[in-house]
Amino acid sequence: MGLLKNKTGHFLFCCMLLHVLVVGCESLEAPPQKKICTYVITIQTTCTWGAETSNRVSLRFGDTNSSEILVRHLNSKHLRQVDPLEPEVVDDIPRKPFQACTVDQFAVTAPCIESPVCYLYLKLIGNDDWRPGYAQIEVLEGSHLSSNNFYFRRYLPRLVWHGSNVCDSEVTPFGLKKKRKVHVDNP
Numbered sequence: 001m002g003l004l005k006n007k008t009g010h011f012l013f014c015c016m017l018l019h020v021l022v023v024g025c026e027s028l029e030a031p032p033q034k035k036i037c038t039y040v041i042t043i044q045t046t047c048t049w050g051a052e053t054s055n056r057v058s059l060r061f062g063d064t065n066s067s068e069i070l071v072r073h074l075n076s077k078h079l080r081q082v083d084p085l086e087p088e089v090v091d092d093i094p095r096k097p098f099q100a101c102t103v104d105q106f107a108v109t110a111p112c113i114e115s116p117v118c119y120l121y122l123k124l125i126g127n128d129d130w131r132p133g134y135a136q137i138e139v140l141e142g143s144h145l146s147s148n149n150f151y152f153r154r155y156l157p158r159l160v161w162h163g164s165n166v167c168d169s170e171v172t173p174f175g176l177k178k179k180r181k182v183h184v185d186n187p
Contacts, residue, residue, distance in 0.1 A: 057074045133152065135152070
């Protein structure tokens with residue numbers, strides 16, 4: 001009889017636990033997966049002497065909702081080289097990315113962002129110099145999420161993130177105007 005009471009107690013405990021989970025609005029289903037998007041990244045390397053690089057380049061970009069995409073080895077995502085004056089493919093022969101006077105495109109698949117791309121940073125890892133001209137992110141699943149050009153036009157420092165953040169800013173005739181962030185102490 002004692003064994004039967006013990007099993008009944010375990011059964012009642014499990015039923016109560018299940019009830020608490022259901023009543024507490026805890027779902028037993030897996031959370032929905034975030035939609036996957038394809039990003040085409042266009043980067044121009046300037047025509048300055050010594051502007052090219054064979055080093056590893058990393059990229060991170062995102063939106064105002066803190067959605068961030070990190071590509072640790074952008075070189076391996078090389079899609080094609082395009083004509084700088086026309087958005088057409090030069091040829092389909094695989095080429096080394098980040099050569100002087102070239103525009104390269106890279107394809108990356110990652111979770112979708114929710115608002116337009118507003119920041120982009122590049123990181124150069126290696127010993128030689130690289131001077132990118134501009135970078136742009138195109139979201140194939142929604143052109144309204146694509147970025148404008150992010151201009152660099154200088155040699156990138158090594159081993160640090162370098163780029164632009166235009167989130168929470170407004171374009172004026174005098175340049176970018178950042179929204180003021182006021183820190184308020186709570187009593």
